[in-house]
Amino acid sequence: MRSPAVAGQFYPASREALIEQIERCFLHSLGPGKLPVFDSREARRIVAGIVPHAGYIYSGYEAAHVYYALAREETPRSIVLLGPNHTGMGSLVAVSMQDWRTPLGVARCDRELAEELFTGCDVIDADEIAHAYEHSIEVQLPFLQYIYGGDFKFVAISLGLQELEVSREIASCLSRVDRDILILASSDFTHYESASQARQKDMLAIEAILALNEELFLRRVYEHRISACGYGAIAAAIAAAKTRGAAHAELLKYGNSGDVTGDYGSVVAYAGIVFRKT
Secondary structure, eight states: OBOOSSBTTTBOSSHHHHHHHHHHHHHSTTTTSSOOOOSSOBOOOEEEEEEOOSOHHHHHHHHHHHHHHHHTBOOOSEEEEEEEOSSOOSOSEEEOOSOEEETTEEEEEOHHHHHHHHHHOTTOEEOSGGGTTOOTTTTHHHHHHHHHTTOOEEEEEEESOOOHHHHHHHHHHHHTOOSOEEEEEEOOOOEEEOHHHHHHHHHHHHHHHHTTOHHHHHHHHHHTTOOOTTHHHHHHHHHHHHHTTOOEEEEEEEEETHHHHSOOSSEEEEEEEEEEOO
């Protein structure tokens, strides 16, 4: 079982403080402004999403918009979490076969699906080293546990290789999964530029995302030197969302660290985006 690597850093290490922090993200004016309601879930139309992975005090608000939308819909059978490999450790594209512990309990790995992706996708290796100290997927689990409780299983895929061909191969593998899945790409957007420069660049990338065009998205990332860390995860989510029936995407919230710190001279930017069926 994987133990938390960034509890007490990116999010609180105690159960009570973590729940309080998550609820603050929902209730804050930068977030949805209200807590999710769980008593009457609708049929699920969201097939994929993009969520940030900085510390909750910075990017939890943009993430909360996505998780608020997800909480309104039925729980997916399994959730595939795609994130960049910041550490450089382990395999270039790595799936975890382990359950992961957080302060909210144990998130269960869908080992059947993980094995299916490992054996059926040439670019994916089974490797825990790539996940051992990586935060991009870990920080999503407490939000998922908050909105779904223990009623979900997940598969974590870390991308150290983020080329278009790799993203499309992952998407092709996900297209063959014969069950209800939700795909979440974990990525921040522009890093360490002014808020105005970040927004100008990021909107070029987000425009391509909303057009459901992973090739255009990556081209703009490269041409405009957009420092989104999980660009390959995003490209895979776009491509996979289309194969899972997505008809359009919606930007729920865009913001940056300056919204919290007041320093807009050098920010990290975040976006919450969902892909929906008609």
